[in-house]
Amino acid sequence: MGKEYLGEFEELVLTMVGILQEEAYGNAIVTEIEERVGRRVNLSAVHVTLYRLEDKGYVKSSMGGATNSRGGRRKRIFKVTNAGLAMLRALKESRMDMWKLIPQLKFG
Amino acid sequence: MSKHSIPQFPFRLLRIFCPEEIIEGIEGDLQEQYFADEKDFGNAAARRKLLWNVICFCRPGIILRNKLKMSTISGGIVRSYFTISFRYLNKNRTFSVINILGLALGMAAALLISDYVSFEKSFDSFHKDAANIYRVTTAWNKERTPNDLRATTMPWAGPSVKESFPEVEDYARLTALEVFTGFNAVRYKDILVNEQRIYLADPGFLRIFNFELVRGNPATALNDPTSIVITESSARKFFREEDPIGKILFLDSHNNLPESNFKVTGVIQDPPANSHISFDFLMSFNVIHKDLHNGSTYWHWDYTYCYLKVRPGTDSERLGIQMTKLRVSQFGKEMEYYNDAVEFRLQPVTDIHLNSSLKGEISANNDGRAILFLLIIGCCIVVCAYINYINLATVKAIERKTEIGIRKVVGSTRAQLTLQLLVESFVLNVFALALAAGLYLVSVPVLETWFNVSWPSVTNVFLAPRFFLVAIAVLFAGIVFSVLYPAFILTAFKPALVLKGAGVALPSSRIPLQKILLTTQFVFCIGFTVATFVLYRQLMYMKTFDLGMKVGQVLVVKGYGFQKYKAYEDFRAQLTNSPRISSIGISSVAPGDEVINLGLRPAVSVAGKSTVPAELKLATIDDHFFETLGVEFLAGRNFDKASGDQHKVIINEAAARLFGFNNAAEILNEQLSGLEQGNVEIVGIIRDYNQRSLKSNYEPIVYFPMWNLDFGWNDRYYFAKVQGDVRPALAEVEHAWKKVNPERPFQYFFLDKYFNDQYKAENTNTSLFIFFACFAIFIACLGLFGLVAYTTLQRTKEIGVRKVLGASVKNILALLSRDFVVLLVIASVVAVPLVAAGVNLWLEQYAFRIDLTVWLLAVPVLMIFLLTVSTVIAKSLKVANANPVESLRYE
Numbered sequence: 001m002g003k004e005y006l007g008e009f010e011e012l013v014l015t016m017v018g019i020l021q022e023e024a025y026g027n028a029i030v031t032e033i034e035e036r037v038g039r040r041v042n043l044s045a046v047h048v049t050l051y052r053l054e055d056k057g058y059v060k061s062s063m064g065g066a067t068n069s070r071g072g073r074r075k076r077i078f079k080v081t082n083a084g085l086a087m088l089r090a091l092k093e094s095r096m097d098m099w100k101l102i103p104q105l106k107f108g
Numbered sequence: 109m110s111k112h113s114i115p116q117f118p119f120r121l122l123r124i125f126c127p128e129e130i131i132e133g134i135e136g137d138l139q140e141q142y143f144a145d146e147k148d149f150g151n152a153a154a155r156r157k158l159l160w161n162v163i164c165f166c167r168p169g170i171i172l173r174n175k176l177k178m179s180t181i182s183g184g185i186v187r188s189y190f191t192i193s194f195r196y197l198n199k200n201r202t203f204s205v206i207n208i209l210g211l212a213l214g215m216a217a218a219l220l221i222s223d224y225v226s227f228e229k230s231f232d233s234f235h236k237d238a239a240n241i242y243r244v245t246t247a248w249n250k251e252r253t254p255n256d257l258r259a260t261t262m263p264w265a266g267p268s269v270k271e272s273f274p275e276v277e278d279y280a281r282l283t284a285l286e287v288f289t290g291f292n293a294v295r296y297k298d299i300l301v302n303e304q305r306i307y308l309a310d311p312g313f314l315r316i317f318n319f320e321l322v323r324g325n326p327a328t329a330l331n332d333p334t335s336i337v338i339t340e341s342s343a344r345k346f347f348r349e350e351d352p353i354g355k356i357l358f359l360d361s362h363n364n365l366p367e368s369n370f371k372v373t374g375v376i377q378d379p380p381a382n383s384h385i386s387f388d389f390l391m392s393f394n395v396i397h398k399d400l401h402n403g404s405t406y407w408h409w410d411y412t413y414c415y416l417k418v419r420p421g422t423d424s425e426r427l428g429i430q431m432t433k434l435r436v437s438q439f440g441k442e443m444e445y446y447n448d449a450v451e452f453r454l455q456p457v458t459d460i461h462l463n464s465s466l467k468g469e470i471s472a473n474n475d476g477r478a479i480l481f482l483l484i485i486g487c488c489i490v491v492c493a494y495i496n497y498i499n500l501a502t503v504k505a506i507e508r509k510t511e512i513g514i515r516k517v518v519g520s521t522r523a524q525l526t527l528q529l530l531v532e533s534f535v536l537n538v539f540a541l542a543l544a545a546g547l548y549l550v551s552v553p554v555l556e557t558w559f560n561v562s563w564p565s566v567t568n569v570f571l572a573p574r575f576f577l578v579a580i581a582v583l584f585a586g587i588v589f590s591v592l593y594p595a596f597i598l599t600a601f602k603p604a605l606v607l608k609g610a611g612v613a614l615p616s617s618r619i620p621l622q623k624i625l626l627t628t629q630f631v632f633c634i635g636f637t638v639a640t641f642v643l644y645r646q647l648m649y650m651k652t653f654d655l656g657m658k659v660g661q662v663l664v665v666k667g668y669g670f671q672k673y674k675a676y677e678d679f680r681a682q683l684t685n686s687p688r689i690s691s692i693g694i695s696s697v698a699p700g701d702e703v704i705n706l707g708l709r710p711a712v713s714v715a716g717k718s719t720v721p722a723e724l725k726l727a728t729i730d731d732h733f734f735e736t737l738g739v740e741f742l743a744g745r746n747f748d749k750a751s752g753d754q755h756k757v758i759i760n761e762a763a764a765r766l767f768g769f770n771n772a773a774e775i776l777n778e779q780l781s782g783l784e785q786g787n788v789e790i791v792g793i794i795r796d797y798n799q800r801s802l803k804s805n806y807e808p809i810v811y812f813p814m815w816n817l818d819f820g821w822n823d824r825y826y827f828a829k830v831q832g833d834v835r836p837a838l839a840e841v842e843h844a845w846k847k848v849n850p851e852r853p854f855q856y857f858f859l860d861k862y863f864n865d866q867y868k869a870e871n872t873n874t875s876l877f878i879f880f881a882c883f884a885i886f887i888a889c890l891g892l893f894g895l896v897a898y899t900t901l902q903r904t905k906e907i908g909v910r911k912v913l914g915a916s917v918k919n920i921l922a923l924l925s926r927d928f929v930v931l932l933v934i935a936s937v938v939a940v941p942l943v944a945a946g947v948n949l950w951l952e953q954y955a956f957r958i959d960l961t962v963w964l965l966a967v968p969v970l971m972i973f974l975l976t977v978s979t980v981i982a983k984s985l986k987v988a989n990a991n992p993v994e995s996l997r998y999e
Contacts, residue, residue, distance in 0.1 A: 026137035027144075043137055043161050048169035051130070063132065069143050071114070076133025 013049045018080045025075040058084030118162040125171045189531040208540045214493025215544035221486035227564030228479045231382045231461035235318045242454035244414040259466040265414040267403035278417040280312035287411045288364045290669015295358040296346045302853040304388040316417045324374025333395040336370035339378045342388045362670040365395050384460045406442040424454040478873035485880045488632050495625045496891035501594045503898045526595045533591045561872050630935030633888045635943040636881040637968035642947045649958045656797030658738035662859035667824025682844035688837040691829040693733035696822040700863040712782035714767040728814040736827045742772040744792030747813045758792040763808035801866040805955035900984045908995030920988040925980045
């Protein structure tokens with residue numbers, strides 16, 4: 001398949017999973033994205049992206065605790081895998097590298 | 109608001125498409141979101157959002173999750189399957205060629221048949237309102253003449269019926285011009301063309317039917333009595349480049365119509381090939397004398413076809429009954445007087461071509477049963493081809509046991525192996541389909557010349573979406589079903605055993621599927637062989653049947669309406685001394701045509717015995733007619749021109765039988781009374797000859813001398829028996845005709861061809877049936893031989909063991925044949941009654957037919973038996989004769 005590619009939204013969701021840690025499930029990610037980036041996303045889009053990330057091996061999921069507000073249904077908690085973390089790091093680094101190449105302190 | 113009021117419907121919706129594995133997390137998230145939304149936006153909005161969210165989840169990423177094992181069956185593997193398939197097909201070329209060719213032949217045959225059948229079934233369906241158009245048919249006096257069902261009806265059935273029943277929206281009557289003027293010719297300046305298909309039609313004709321008017325106004329084109337609408341091809345014939353509108357065409361109506369000059373008011377599309385009505389000219393129905401087409405007068409002459417367009421949802425049967433009642437209420441008294449109770453029936457216009465063979469059909473129809481038989485053959489051919497394919501593929505599967513074993517050991521799942529087979533099957537089927545399309549295109553012109561038919565247009569059929577859907581469905585069903593069985597066998601292998609070198613026994617003797625397939629093949633084989641055999645016998649019977657007349661070497665010249673008898677006599681005088689013409693006669697009807705009924709249907713009596721002549725027909729002839737056709741006299745004498753023979757008639761045997769005289773001589777010189785023509789004396793009785801095809805029985809006919817009784821509108825046929833070479837005789841006859849009738853085109857035909865033309869449609873059907881049946885037999889036999897060869901091979905080892913233990917060659921052959929013979933017997937028991945019933949149905953349409961004797965059924969069955977057993981013996985003889993050491997080493 002060659003080098004794995006991560007889309008912009010996938011990257012965003014993956015980052016959120018990393019931030020939320022134990023509380024990374026569909027709804028929480030939607031709220032988190034809205035709070036941090038100010039972007040309204042649909043629940044289904046987040047779910048599909050999470051599953052895709054799981055297929056690619058960047059996150060893994062397990063069933064977590066149930067709450068009353070969920071009608072007794074358990075959450076599917078996602079966790080970033082080592083591969084996911086490496087991917088995020090690689091993305092960040094390559095971005096930092098490129099950022100350094102842009103001439104700084106440019107006025108006018 | 110209670111927390112428990114969360115709507116359930118969106119969740120139920122979700123459960124329909126969402127895979128089980130992930131639904132819990134999604135449902136929880138949705139519910140949480142719902143309560144958050146409820147707090148923020150209120151209940152109604154939250155409900156809306158919930159539903160919207162669920163709908164958003166209906167996306168491939170969710171629905172297909174875990175359905176397709178994307179990880180195991182990826183594009184790479186499938187690509188590899190394709191590569192393997194091509195390599196495999198290439199490696200086993202003989203197998204591939206046989207398999208692809210067999211399938212392709214089957215598919216091509218099915219394509220050809222479906223073409224033909226769908227064309228025949230498409231008749232008249234191109235009319236926009238086809239479902240609501242009915243033809244009025246007439247049943248005359250049912251008690252007396254149970255079979256007198258006519259395609260024509262009285263002109264009354266149009267206007268009066270429309271007036272009385274609101275559900276009848278429109279009517280169109282259509283009458284051949286011939287009815288009024290006899291054969292006619294159309295003239296424009298110096299162009300004179302004889303006998304066009306000219307019809308008189310109501311203006312409604314252009315409204316009901318979708319024959320598009322290219323020029324002229326459809327609302328008025330047929331209104332004026334002198335108007336005439338011509339087809340595009342006729343327009344080209346008469347006017348070439350000129351504008352046809354407003355031109356005057358001349359048709360001599362002999363004062364039977366008020367007009368003889370007609371103005372072209374419209375140009376109409378040529379009727380398509382799948383229309384039961386075809387015409388060259390349409391004239392206005394209004395040209396007919398008012399008394400003859402007025403719906404309000406009693407007029408029992410059923411000279412017209414009548415089509416009704418009814419409101420959708422009308423009960424046509426009820427409408428027919430109501431029409432019958434209406435006629436009784438309007439003309440009850442007159443009907444009783446003439447004793448002609450009629451019943452009307454409405455026949456859907458789309459039924460006419462395949463399901464109607466009434467008297468006086470407008471054009472020769474085809475037989476729906478023949479089309480059905482063809483369709484059955486088509487299906488059988490496809491099934492046979494696929495059975496062969498399954499058998500071959502299964503046999504081949506054994507040879508691949510090592511490959512399969514290794515694949516299994518390496519970790520292939522059953523699903524993957526099946527997918528591999530599917531890919532192979534797909535490749536093979538696509539090849540076969542491509543080849544079939546090629547074969548189809550090549551064979552259409554070949555079949556057209558062989559069977560002398562014009563095969564329905566290729567492009568038409570290929571473009572029909574329905575046809576495509578069916579083809580694709582058949583293809584995919586074929587791919588899937590043909591893989592199921594081999595897949596079952598292959599994937600059931602135990603890899604360890606296979607790799608150790610153990611033989612893989614096909615569960616052929618235990619699994620009944622193979623036996624079922626084999627028996628099905630036998631059933632097809634036996635069924636088609638019997639059918640072909642019987643059909644062939646009937647064709648031969650008809651070919652050699654003694655018609656009671658000699659139709660060879662008879663040249664027939666068509667006269668025209670209102671031609672004087674004198675013209676015939678002059679014509680005759682020109683040719684009497686010719687050495688090339690041995691005899692010349694005239695008749696109002698040519699063998700092969702329907703004889704008209706006696707005008708009224710009175711009771712007649714002969715020698716005091718009164719009979720109701722169901723079908724008494726009338727023909728007018730001269731004193732040379734019977735001699736020219738070689739018809740024998742049973743008793744009495746021929747007409748005598750010199751004495752005039754006033755009030756004398758000749759009848760045929762069938763008429764004598766109708767009057768109750770089985771011995772022809774007894775009726776001689778008796779008086780026949782009650783005819784419209786007055787009392788007449790029977791001076792001669794002729795032996796029955798086949799006036800029409802062998803489908804109809806002998807009809808009772810009364811012959812009058814033409815010089816005494818001559819209806820102007822009757823047809824006239826001049827018969828000349830030719831001696832020796834036809835060509836100089838033809839020239840001589842033409843010369844004589846031109847001399848007597850310089851104004852009229854010379855039109856002729858040969859009687860044998862004319863008579864045999866009656867069988868044109870059936871001959872085509874029958875030869876197509878035989879052709880495709882032979883094809884089916886061929887395909888079925890191909891498969892049978894393959895399977896016989898294979899099963900024998902399978903038992904090589906067993907044969908070796910048996911020989912070692914002391915079985916003789918004879919024993920072994922008997923043993924091997926027994927299995928097949930049992931299946932053959934079962935197949936015969938199934939096939940023979942079925943095919944006997946089918947063939948009987950087909951034979952029933954012939955009045956003169958062969959009897960379905962036991963040996964007719966038994967001979968083909970025995971042939972198949974012999975063929976199978978000899979194949980088994982031929983195939984197993986080698987193994988049975990071989991040294992058992994060889995066969996034990998097998999595998």
